[in-house]
Amino acid sequence: MNSVQPPSRLLLGPGPSMVNPRVYAALSRPLVGHLDPYFLTVLDEVQDGLRTIFGTRNAMTLPISGTGSAGMETCFANLVEDGDEVVIVAAGVFGGRMCDVAARLGARVERVDVEWGRVVGPAEVEAAIGRCRKVKLVAVVHAETSTGAWQPLHEISRIAHEADALFLVDCVTSLGGCPVDVDDLVIDAAYSGTQKCLSCPPGLAPVTMSERAMEAVRARKTKPRSWYLDLGLLGAYFGQQRLYHHTAPISMIYALAEAVAVVLDEGLEHRYVRHERNHHALMAGLACLGIYGAAQEGHRLWMLNSVTIPEGIDEAALRKRLLLDHGIEIGAGLGPLAGKVWRIGLMGESSRPANVRRLLLALESELRREGRAVPAGRAIEAADHVYSEKG
Amino acid sequence: MNSVQPPSRLLLGPGPSMVNPRVYAALSRPLVGHLDPYFLTVLDEVQDGLRTIFGTRNAMTLPISGTGSAGMETCFANLVEDGDEVVIVAAGVFGGRMCDVAARLGARVERVDVEWGRVVGPAEVEAAIGRCRKVKLVAVVHAETSTGAWQPLHEISRIAHEADALFLVDCVTSLGGCPVDVDDLVIDAAYSGTQKCLSCPPGLAPVTMSERAMEAVRARKTKPRSWYLDLGLLGAYFGQQRLYHHTAPISMIYALAEAVAVVLDEGLEHRYVRHERNHHALMAGLACLGIYGAAQEGHRLWMLNSVTIPEGIDEAALRKRLLLDHGIEIGAGLGPLAGKVWRIGLMGESSRPANVRRLLLALESELRREGRAVPAGRAIEAADHVYSEKG
Numbered sequence: 001m002n003s004v005q006p007p008s009r010l011l012l013g014p015g016p017s018m019v020n021p022r023v024y025a026a027l028s029r030p031l032v033g034h035l036d037p038y039f040l041t042v043l044d045e046v047q048d049g050l051r052t053i054f055g056t057r058n059a060m061t062l063p064i065s066g067t068g069s070a071g072m073e074t075c076f077a078n079l080v081e082d083g084d085e086v087v088i089v090a091a092g093v094f095g096g097r098m099c100d101v102a103a104r105l106g107a108r109v110e111r112v113d114v115e116w117g118r119v120v121g122p123a124e125v126e127a128a129i130g131r132c133r134k135v136k137l138v139a140v141v142h143a144e145t146s147t148g149a150w151q152p153l154h155e156i157s158r159i160a161h162e163a164d165a166l167f168l169v170d171c172v173t174s175l176g177g178c179p180v181d182v183d184d185l186v187i188d189a190a191y192s193g194t195q196k197c198l199s200c201p202p203g204l205a206p207v208t209m210s211e212r213a214m215e216a217v218r219a220r221k222t223k224p225r226s227w228y229l230d231l232g233l234l235g236a237y238f239g240q241q242r243l244y245h246h247t248a249p250i251s252m253i254y255a256l257a258e259a260v261a262v263v264l265d266e267g268l269e270h271r272y273v274r275h276e277r278n279h280h281a282l283m284a285g286l287a288c289l290g291i292y293g294a295a296q297e298g299h300r301l302w303m304l305n306s307v308t309i310p311e312g313i314d315e316a317a318l319r320k321r322l323l324l325d326h327g328i329e330i331g332a333g334l335g336p337l338a339g340k341v342w343r344i345g346l347m348g349e350s351s352r353p354a355n356v357r358r359l360l361l362a363l364e365s366e367l368r369r370e371g372r373a374v375p376a377g378r379a380i381e382a383a384d385h386v387y388s389e390k391g
Numbered sequence: 392m393n394s395v396q397p398p399s400r401l402l403l404g405p406g407p408s409m410v411n412p413r414v415y416a417a418l419s420r421p422l423v424g425h426l427d428p429y430f431l432t433v434l435d436e437v438q439d440g441l442r443t444i445f446g447t448r449n450a451m452t453l454p455i456s457g458t459g460s461a462g463m464e465t466c467f468a469n470l471v472e473d474g475d476e477v478v479i480v481a482a483g484v485f486g487g488r489m490c491d492v493a494a495r496l497g498a499r500v501e502r503v504d505v506e507w508g509r510v511v512g513p514a515e516v517e518a519a520i521g522r523c524r525k526v527k528l529v530a531v532v533h534a535e536t537s538t539g540a541w542q543p544l545h546e547i548s549r550i551a552h553e554a555d556a557l558f559l560v561d562c563v564t565s566l567g568g569c570p571v572d573v574d575d576l577v578i579d580a581a582y583s584g585t586q587k588c589l590s591c592p593p594g595l596a597p598v599t600m601s602e603r604a605m606e607a608v609r610a611r612k613t614k615p616r617s618w619y620l621d622l623g624l625l626g627a628y629f630g631q632q633r634l635y636h637h638t639a640p641i642s643m644i645y646a647l648a649e650a651v652a653v654v655l656d657e658g659l660e661h662r663y664v665r666h667e668r669n670h671h672a673l674m675a676g677l678a679c680l681g682i683y684g685a686a687q688e689g690h691r692l693w694m695l696n697s698v699t700i701p702e703g704i705d706e707a708a709l710r711k712r713l714l715l716d717h718g719i720e721i722g723a724g725l726g727p728l729a730g731k732v733w734r735i736g737l738m739g740e741s742s743r744p745a746n747v748r749r750l751l752l753a754l755e756s757e758l759r760r761e762g763r764a765v766p767a768g769r770a771i772e773a774a775d776h777v778y779s780e781k782g
Contacts, residue, residue, distance in 0.1 A: 003413065003417065003649060003652070004420050004433060004645045004648055004649055006420050006421055006422075006423045006427075006429055006430075006433075007423065007427075007429055008421060009421070009422070009423045009424065009427065011422060011423075011424060015638060016422045016424065016425070016638065016641060019422055024419040024421075025394075025419070026394065026395040027418055027419045027642060028415040028416070028419035029395050029396070029397050030397055030399065030400070030415075031397075031400070031402060031407050031409075031592055032398065032400045032402075032720075033400065033404055033407065033720045034407070034593070036397075036398075036400065036714070036720065038397055038398055039397075042395060042397075065457055065458055065461070065594065066456055066457045066461065066619060067456055067637045067638050067639075067640060068637070068638065069619050069636075069637040070456070070457065070619050070637075072619075073617065073618060097618070100618055101619075104614050104615065104616050104617070104618055105616060193638070195638055201422055201640065201641055201642040202425070202638045202640050202642075203456065203594060203640030203642065224495065225495050225496060225617075226464065226495070226617060227460070227464060227488070227491055227495055228457060228460050228461050228464045228492075244725075245460075246458045246459070246460040246461075247406060247407065247458050247459065247584070247586055247593045248593065249458060249592065249593050249594030249643070250407060250592055250593060251592040251593075251594065251642075251643075251646075252594055252640070252642075252643065254395040254397070255642075257395055258394060258395055323427070329423075329424045329427065334635075
């Protein structure tokens with residue numbers, strides 16, 4: 001068997017994103033035990049750093065030992081019992097996944113279907129709550145990776161709390177790339193992944209739960225269906241007791257500690273502005289190539305650009321050439337958007353002007369190869385114009 | 392926040408074990424996407440290598456994106472539905488954990504309690520099966536990390552299959568350190584962890600399921616309670632279809648690919664002999680220090696040595712000095728064995744003569760510091776005597 005020798009890729013898909021060399025270095029530092037005093041200080045740092053990035057003072061803030069979807073399952077497995085009514089906004093793959101996860105765990109799901117790429121109306125959420133006897137939870141995906149649209153959280157939070165429900169938010173793609181503000185928005189439970197705007201390899205799911213959510217967990221009549229994701233048990237390891245639950249994924253925690261440090265060294269505000277700027281530059285450049293934003297105007301994500309595909313292009317073949325000839329990964333459309341959009345991620349370390357230019361140049365050359373009349377250099381010029389504004 | 396700078400530790404506890412430099416190098420190779428053609432070849436290699444180490448031709452052999460306990464939960468979540476009867480041998484922490492995991496998932500658990508450190512009798516398993524109406528599953532921990540004893544699998548497998556039940560085995564601590572032989576022993580489902588005898592950092596759970604087990608999964612009346620661990624969905628990514636389920640933990644898969652390659656480069660037979668030899672050398676040396684095996688004679692694990700603590704020693708203080716003054720981690724006792732045993736792991740890369748000698752030397756000096764009359768050098772001499780035999 002050969003050693004692992006991956007090809008060089010510029011990761012501009014829906015994740016994983018590029019990883020800072022500091023994070024790779026941390027990842028391969030020598031292991032210590034999961035109860036080693038040194039490791040416990042690293043855990044504390046990770047938890048503190050995640051609180052800052054989530055914008056919360058929640059004690060129960062921790063990295064779950066699984067990918068972002070394990071974060072989703074953690075929140076539902078702890079908050080939902082058989083027969084609990086939950087309202088879920090399904091406006092893409094991940095909203096739909098929430099419905100499946102919650103139903104398996106015994107919830108009665110009141111689903112609010114929203115056209116992919118569009119934003120939910122407060123009235124639709126209110127109507128769904130109205131169809132419940134006693135709603136336990138209202139859940140929504142902040143930044144839908146499958147559509148490139150973001151949902152307004154403030155209004156839904158208000159509506160959820162007026163109904164005395166908990167408010168659960170998927171922040172997988174948003175965390176670290178735009179403000180999340182868990183405490184200000186009165187979000188009771190939120191989860192994320194490491195491989196998007198935190199620019200850490202995939203494998204951990206940051207989760208945070210408000211004291212109100214933890215009261216609901218403690219008031220359960222039955223144990224959570226999942227032992228592995230049981231926040232009561234996990235809290236005894238991640239809290240002051242340091243009781244053994246499962247062996248923490250040491251190397252991944254090292255990497256997340258460094259990734260969190262990289263985020264905080266840059267500063268959250270600076271990081272958000274960088275994501276916004278590179279998004280606008282990319283979109284300006286793409287417009288010169290006849291490629292446009294596909295999600296609802298005014299609700300397009302900075303870190304995940306869902307864009308139209310020029311008519312008559314074999315999109316899969318072009319993506320493959322981008323990957324194999326140019327070393328650039330971009331994402332395909334999913335579900336009803338398959339074949340209709342590309343998903344271009346500018347997340348964390350990937351969100352850099354040099355990467356925007358490299359992609360525009362590669363797309364320009366590939367479109368010219370397809371016989372399209374795209375003016376040489378115009379796309380990069382348009383991007384650079386954005387960078388020169390209020391630069 | 393500071394960079395990750397762990398102290399140097401010799402890991403001789405219940406896991407994680409030491410990691411080969413080849414594996415650390417693989418861990419920090421640059422990411423590619425989880426659908427990148429290169430990554431799919433790495434996945435194939437990992438799955439093939441795991442089949443060889445498990446001793447199986449099972450198509451459904453894959454690394455679950457979580458630690459060993461997630462492997463346990465995967466097996467139960469897929470094989471158990473509400474009301475299913477399962478027989479579980481509980482002879483330590485991990486057998487007890489199986490009971491908790493299975494009950495949360497709706498199983499009616501027929502528990503076979505066995506004194507910690509002892510071996511279950513076939514008649515006890517038969518009696519438990521006799522108390523069931525229709526037993527779905529018989530489960531046992533092969534190598535109980537909490538007691539240092541191994542259970543005989545051959546007899547239990549025969550009894551389980553005579554009752555037309557599936558046979559599930561926890562191989563977390565045994566896999567890669569002693570023969571597991573899934574196909575020869577007719578094991579229907581098995582799971583392991585990466586941080587024991589595979590000497591990869593913690594974070595993945597190798598799982599294998601026989602065709603008979605997968606038929607039971609496909610014949611379920613309800614979906615598994617866990618979406619994240621649903622083998623039907625996972626099989627569509629890890630099989631030929633390569634359908635997206637969740638983002639695979641790329642870096643950890645790189646590391647496991649290399650760890651599996653290290654195991655196979657050494658050769659399984661050679662590796663097992665090495666584990667056996669180092670175990671005997673350690674035990675010979677410890678006997679000179681008045682420290683003896685605590686598990687049932689003839690059933691002591693090679694890779695996890697549960698040993699007595701000399702009378703009157705403050706065992707926690709001594710373990711702390713071993714860690715902080717000598718840089719050596721060993722494990723404490725758990726549950727009823729807390730304060731009564733130490734658990735010394737010689738797993739994978741940790742199982743080396745130099746490590747055995749270093750631990751014996753450190754223990755000797757610490758016991759002398761406690762005023763014990765331990766003859767200088769005698770322990771290492773006894774260990775070396777074992778190494779010189781049929782060397």
